[in-house]
Amino acid sequence: MDDISKKAQSYRGRFAPSPTGYLHLGHAKTFWTAQQRALANNGVLILRNEDLDRSRCRPEYVSALYEDLRWFGFNWQEGPDLEGPLGPYSQSQRFALYRAAFERLKTAGFVYPCVCSRQDVLRSIAAPHAGDDEPLYPGTCRPGGATPTAAKSKNGRQVNWRFRVPDGESVEFADGHYGPQLFVAGKDFGDFVVWRPDDVPAYQLAVVVDDAAMQITEVVRGEDLLRSTARQILIFRALSLEPPQFYHCPLVTDDSGERLAKRHESLSLRILRQKGFTPEALRMDWKADSI
Ligand code: GLU
Secondary structure, eight states, rough: OOHHHHHHHHOOOEEEEOOSSOHHHHHHHHHHHHHHHHHHOOEEEEEOBBBOTTTTHHHHHHHHHHHHHHTOOOOOOTTTTOTTTTTTOHHHHHHHHHHHHHHHHHTTTOOEEEEHHHHHHHHHSSSSTTTTTTTOOTTTTSSTTTOHHHHGGGGOOOOOOEOOEEEEEEEEEETTTTEEEEEEEEETOOEEEEOOSSSSSSSSHHEEEEETTTTOOOOEEEGGGHHHHHHHHHHHHTTTTTOOOEEOOOOEEEEEEESTTOGGGGGGGGHHHHOOHHHHTTTTTTTTTTT
């Protein structure tokens, strides 16, 4: 077998929805791109249920997820409903893996405890960060920073654990859709949370652990996560793991140019189905930029 066909056979992509609401047209378009790319590479697709946030995830959204994805024409070869060799495929069942990775980051000195809430961070910065990305952390609790965490945590508040980014270092990657990307740590994003005060891993850590453990070769997701990809590359490096390839998709917007969110109920797949739309009609004009 030559190198090209070996590579083509080992493509592993994923759909990674969070069951915090019904899937909308924006999810469908990103997942459709993921499916097209997997098919073009003769690959495998994994469905991963990202249900770590117990306060927002609901069981009815999990069952709706399978139903809506299947209705739209998605197929996956491994997932919570099918199992597979690298499961379990629901994040709520993978806690031990996240904890082990977190302990490694702690031991190696990549993370530090922080008592600042999101509100504290917002209050302490002069200007909010561009878009809806998280604000640049001012370093209040960084070891050697202005206010030692040990002193503040005496109030009994639970702590976040933040990844200490290498200030001034460039994180570069070649995006499959947008081309070369460069983000500067400490400027484009600051120290970010990897473990939350309610003792749950943050998205950034869980997704890295899972993409590595599930041997994902290409991550397809929305372009709102480009900056997070740079953060995640730092975690991959800290854990001595090989990052996958990345392919970010343009986001679907509503008539006023606002990107779709779960609150856009009228564009959820189930409402569109109730209104009589077919999947074929909904994806009629997607072909041009799908792969
Ligand atoms: N569960 C995340 C979301 O729905 C996945 C993002 C990703 O693809 O990494 O936004």
